[in-house]
Amino acid sequence: MRNQRVDARVSDAHAALLAVRSGTVDAIVTDPPYAIRRPTAASRISATPVSDLSTDQRASEWLTYAAAEMLGQQSANWRAKATHSRGYADNDPAHFQRWCELWLSECLRVLKPGGHLIAFGGTRTWHRLATAAEVVGFEVRDSLAWMYGTGYPKSLDVGSAVERLLASSTRPWDVSEPAVDWRGWGTTLKPAFEPVVLARAPLDGTVANTVLGHRTGALNIDRIRLEGGRWPTNVFLDEDQARVLDASDDGTVGAEDSRPSRFFWHAKPGRLERERVTINGITHPTVKPVALMRELIRMVTPPDGTVLDPFAGSGTTVEAAIIEGMRCVAFEREASYMPLIQARINYATRAAAPPVDQTQAEGQAETQYALF
Numbered sequence: 309m310r311n312q313r314v315d316a317r318v319s320d321a322h323a324a325l326l327a328v329r330s331g332t333v334d335a336i337v338t339d340p341p342y343a344i345r346r347p348t349a350a351s352r353i354s355a356t357p358v359s360d361l362s363t364d365q366r367a368s369e370w371l372t373y374a375a376a377e378m379l380g381q382q383s384a385n386w387r388a389k390a391t392h393s394r395g396y397a398d399n400d401p402a403h404f405q406r407w408c409e410l411w412l413s414e415c416l417r418v419l420k421p422g423g424h425l426i427a428f429g430g431t432r433t434w435h436r437l438a439t440a441a442e443v444v445g446f447e448v449r450d451s452l453a454w455m456y457g458t459g460y461p462k463s464l465d466v467g468s469a470v471e472r473l474l475a476s477s478t479r480p481w482d483v484s485e486p487a488v489d490w491r492g493w494g495t496t497l498k499p500a501f502e503p504v505v506l507a508r509a510p511l512d513g514t515v516a517n518t519v520l521g522h523r524t525g526a527l528n529i530d531r532i533r534l535e536g537g538r539w540p541t542n543v544f545l546d547e548d549q550a551r552v553l554d555a556s557d558d559g560t561v562g563a564e565d566s567r568p569s570r571f572f573w574h575a576k577p578g579r580l581e582r583e584r585v586t587i588n589g590i591t592h593p594t595v596k597p598v599a600l601m602r603e604l605i606r607m608v609t610p611p612d613g614t615v616l617d618p619f620a621g622s623g624t625t626v627e628a629a630i631i632e633g634m635r636c637v638a639f640e641r642e643a644s645y646m647p648l649i650q651a652r653i654n655y656a657t658r659a660a661a662p663p664v665d666q667t668q669a670e671g672q673a674e675t676q677y678a679l680f
């Protein structure tokens with residue numbers, strides 16, 4: 309799908325990034341895989357920093373990860389789809405970091421000086437993502453927390469596991485004093501936040517010099533101020549978390565101007581967002597809310613700037629960028645998600661369009677974003 313303002317294509321992120329001209333992107337806003345399986349049993353991580361490799365060497369090293377299975381996804385059909393798997397159990401942390409260094413070094417190259425990177429991470433692996441960003445030359449500026457109420461704990465029932473082991477084991481376990489009742493013990497907490505790395509490409513001298521010369525390097529605070537003009541925080545709440553916070557104030561949901569949630573941005577979710585991007589039974593397992601992505605894009609992108617998402621998924625970043633009046637470049641490896649991205653583009657084009665004759669606007673959207 310390509311026109312002057314949106315270029316969304318089925319492609320491997322690294323291969324597509326290599327074709328993007330250096331210093332042309334204002335902001336990168338992305339939600340990459342949270343973990344990967346070690347590519348092959350024998351593969352070792354090169355001791356050469358990614359920055360010392362030639363483009364060909366980087367491309368060739370990336371290829372060793374081409375078949376690397378993406379982990380950390382919550383997909384009902386992960387058995388059927390090689391890209392969506394059963395969580396973090398098989399993650400190889402060092403390989404994940406090196407894999408991040410490879411794509412992040414291209415992100416750094418295509419960003420303008422002072423351009424920001426916003427990348428979502430998994431709670432178990434984001435330190436590797438942040439480290440990789442730092443290793444390739446980004447300055448890590450902050451860690452944002454996206455707090456939500458919809459996660460559920462995937463925990464081992466330790467009591468049952470112990471009972472099974474005792475029943476099957478021939479080893480003489482000492483379960484005498486002090487005996488612990490393992491019922492009620494687990495191995496994980498309920499996930500309620502996603503860490504997000506906020507990093508910046510090196511400035512061109514000072515912030516003032518960079519914003520004047522490149523329109524990048526700073527955060528658009530006024531565009532994301534909270535209720536009452538409050539300074540935005542690095543914590544973002546979904547509707548559930550905001551409700552819980554407000555109810556915990558004094559047991560009642562407070563009046564508009566006294567709710568604790570007023571200190572944080574919180575989602576005003578679009579209605580039926582997920583249904584809107586389920587096309588012919590295909591949906592995406594890890595969609596982000598459009599409202600959240602719009603807020604993040606507003607924060608780091610100058611007006612009419614270019615946002616890039618190398619791991620587009622269902623295209624939430626694309627939809628958010630169009631609605632915010634930005635240009636957008638997006639890559640997604642799985643062709644099956646392209647109809648979802650197309651649907652989002654059509655929707656966003658209508659949402660962002662000035663209120664003109666609707667039939668004309670719909671016709672335009674379809675011809676403008678012809679698949680190539």
Ligand SMILES: C[S@@+](CC[C@H](N)C(=O)[O-])C[C@H]1O[C@@H](n2cnc3c(N)ncnc32)[C@H](O)[C@@H]1O
Pocket residue numbers: 319320321322338339340341378391592594595596618619620621622623624625639640641642645
């Ligand atoms: C966490 S999901 C992004 C979901 C997205 N934020 C949304 O709201 O729909 C990551 C996406 O990266 C894609 N992906 C994984 N490896 C890739 C690669 N090497 N190149 C391009 N896309 C890739 C996956 O297919 C998946 O759709």
